[in-house]
Amino acid sequence: MSSVRWNEREVTILELLDRVLDKGVILFGDLTISVADVDLIYVALKVLLTSVETAERMRRTATGELIAPPANPSPHRQA
Amino acid sequence: MIYVYAITDRPDSPLPAETGLGGSLLNIPYRDIAAVVSSLTTSQVPATENNLWAHETVVEGLVLDRAVLPLRFGTVFPDRVAVEASLSEHYADFTASLERVRGRVELGLRVLWKDDVGHGQEGGPSSVMSQDSASGSGRAYLLSRLEQDRRIQTWRQRGEALAAEINAPLAGLSVEHTQQVLTTHRLLLTAAYLVRREDLTAFQRQVEAVSVAYPALSFLCTGPWPPYSFVTTTLQTEERTNVNARN
Numbered sequence: 001m002s003s004v005r006w007n008e009r010e011v012t013i014l015e016l017l018d019r020v021l022d023k024g025v026i027l028f029g030d031l032t033i034s035v036a037d038v039d040l041i042y043v044a045l046k047v048l049l050t051s052v053e054t055a056e057r058m059r060r061t062a063t064g065e066l067i068a069p070p071a072n073p074s075p076h077r078q079a
Numbered sequence: 080m081i082y083v084y085a086i087t088d089r090p091d092s093p094l095p096a097e098t099g100l101g102g103s104l105l106n107i108p109y110r111d112i113a114a115v116v117s118s119l120t121t122s123q124v125p126a127t128e129n130n131l132w133a134h135e136t137v138v139e140g141l142v143l144d145r146a147v148l149p150l151r152f153g154t155v156f157p158d159r160v161a162v163e164a165s166l167s168e169h170y171a172d173f174t175a176s177l178e179r180v181r182g183r184v185e186l187g188l189r190v191l192w193k194d195d196v197g198h199g200q201e202g203g204p205s206s207v208m209s210q211d212s213a214s215g216s217g218r219a220y221l222l223s224r225l226e227q228d229r230r231i232q233t234w235r236q237r238g239e240a241l242a243a244e245i246n247a248p249l250a251g252l253s254v255e256h257t258q259q260v261l262t263t264h265r266l267l268l269t270a271a272y273l274v275r276r277e278d279l280t281a282f283q284r285q286v287e288a289v290s291v292a293y294p295a296l297s298f299l300c301t302g303p304w305p306p307y308s309f310v311t312t313t314l315q316t317e318e319r320t321n322v323n324a325r326n
Binding site: 003004005006007008011012013015016017018019020021022023024025026027 | 083126128148151152154165169189294297298301304305
């Protein structure tokens, strides 16, 4: 049985945030996210990082060693 | 206002039927590249989960049949002329980046310690944090600080060696990768891999194989993603340096 968790919802949202808000090409148009907002988003990312760890720990406590079936939040992504 | 999703190498190809964040998708061509855009009635796009997915969905649709440089969320230009000017200004950078990502996708990987073995046991920082509070003398305090620093350093070196072992076979199946080690005590490795489409299955099998070899670690893998982590331009490198300096 697979011991890798593929495209799980919490992790995928975290990875989405990490990519669309922190990576990707920056063009100097009128960026709509102000610097203050970006700082807030970094804080949110840190909270999310923690929540991934917490979710992981809770799941393991609840299920022993069982691995949750992959949830696929984006219908566009098949892995 | 014009919202820009991505730069592609197909100025004449038809676009997906998605409406994205505004109206229908349009190509704004410049030579052999194009910006994929839609018109907006507002100049503000809040970073809500729905909006982020709308941006991502458009980019994912493009990745299916062309080389794509995904833009960071929230890029809005006042008009078409401004977009064309930007394409012209960065043309050389964009064509080089399109070449870099053509036929390739990105995979995200996070590796965590399953329990607290990463930091709660002997050698981890949390096991030594409490030792310096009740020291009777300045000398004892300094010695305990030295000991604590030494143990944290040992723990970090161990983590880095482990991360390198995990990374090696995956890096071998990818064209490029980025990695951060021990961002938090439990998060051993955060990595992104740029993988040739034809190597995707082999790469995913390799992740499975590595995960079996390290039962104390949890492997969370996402993707394939558009190549967000591999389109960093010179401008962005400077910006990132500033962000790091600020932290």
